[in-house]
Amino acid sequence: MELRHLQHFVAVAEDQHFTRAAERLLVSQSGLSASIRALERELRAPLFVRTTRRVTLTEAGRALLGEAQRILAQVRSAHEAVAAVQGVLRGTLSLGAEQCIAGVPVARLLAAFRRSHPDVEIRLRQAGSGELAEEVAAGRLDLAFAYRTQADTDQLRSVSLAGEPMTVLCHPGHRLAADGALLTPHDLADEVFVDFHPDWGPRRVTDAVFAAAGVRRTVPLEVNDVHGLLDLIDENLGIAVVPRHFRHKRAALTSLPLKDAGGTEYETIALLPPAQATSPAARALMGLLETGSG
Numbered sequence: 001m002e003l004r005h006l007q008h009f010v011a012v013a014e015d016q017h018f019t020r021a022a023e024r025l026l027v028s029q030s031g032l033s034a035s036i037r038a039l040e041r042e043l044r045a046p047l048f049v050r051t052t053r054r055v056t057l058t059e060a061g062r063a064l065l066g067e068a069q070r071i072l073a074q075v076r077s078a079h080e081a082v083a084a085v086q087g088v089l090r091g092t093l094s095l096g097a098e099q100c101i102a103g104v105p106v107a108r109l110l111a112a113f114r115r116s117h118p119d120v121e122i123r124l125r126q127a128g129s130g131e132l133a134e135e136v137a138a139g140r141l142d143l144a145f146a147y148r149t150q151a152d153t154d155q156l157r158s159v160s161l162a163g164e165p166m167t168v169l170c171h172p173g174h175r176l177a178a179d180g181a182l183l184t185p186h187d188l189a190d191e192v193f194v195d196f197h198p199d200w201g202p203r204r205v206t207d208a209v210f211a212a213a214g215v216r217r218t219v220p221l222e223v224n225d226v227h228g229l230l231d232l233i234d235e236n237l238g239i240a241v242v243p244r245h246f247r248h249k250r251a252a253l254t255s256l257p258l259k260d261a262g263g264t265e266y267e268t269i270a271l272l273p274p275a276q277a278t279s280p281a282a283r284a285l286m287g288l289l290e291t292g293s294g
Contacts, residue, residue, distance in 0.1 A: 103162025147201020
């Protein structure tokens with residue numbers, strides 16, 4: 001099995017299209033198709049279901065994808081490790097992050113990293129914490145800044161970075177703002193909530209707080225970005241329970257403390273593969289973070 005076959009397979013799986021994958025890989029479509037056929041012959045199983053519009057993975061293809069991504073990530077790490085020993089950091093830093101992650105100035109950190117390691121290509125994607133954990137464990141990301149969603153495993157380890165309590169954000173004209181009192185989940189039982197997708201860290205914390213208090217809540221206003229959440233609250237369409245640092249993003253909104261949260265707080269972590277599989281680029285980025293250089 002050749003590495004280029006696995007590279008071609010992963011590209012087609014990610015793009016779900018032979019033409020787009022071929023353009024990205026800078027190979028001919030006929031050459032890409034031949035590479036996939038050779039891999040299918042070797043494995044004695046079809047890897048894709050082909051249609052005129054797109055391709056999808058077969059069961060065998062899905063089984064191969066995770067392993068192929070891990071193999072390619074290990075090969076990339078091996079090349080980068082050799083370059084690092086020679087005193088030059090090269091290759092790619094693939095980073096994942098939730099939006100507005102607490103305690104991590106992502107843009108400033110990446111700017112410092114680029115100044116220190118200009119030969120490393122930086123790739124950044126935003127997603128929810130659950131998805132980011134899966135991406136790091138599968139080797140598709142070198143590391144991610146997220147909310148803790150699970151215990152450490154053989155494929156994933158975490159480094160705690162920051163923690164903060166949750167707070168209630170509401171419009172200054174909302175009845176809660178007028179009261180100005182400490183709030184419990186029971187005080188908020190009948191409110192209209194604005195919140196993020198269930199995979200996002202702040203949503204997971206809020207769900208846990210209300211579940212621990214035995215209070216059922218619904219989220220009729222669900223968003224995928226911080227500014228969308230703040231805009232809805234600014235129009236007095238609902239309230240939100242969010243990490244405390246969110247209150248600084250819209251000074252006109254009222255922030256109220258939440259008590260009886262059962263000790264639950266928003267904890268920011270760095271998600272990394274096992275130490276022996278962590279890429280030199282990921283180690284360098286964590287070094288900048290730990291020393292405050294970012």
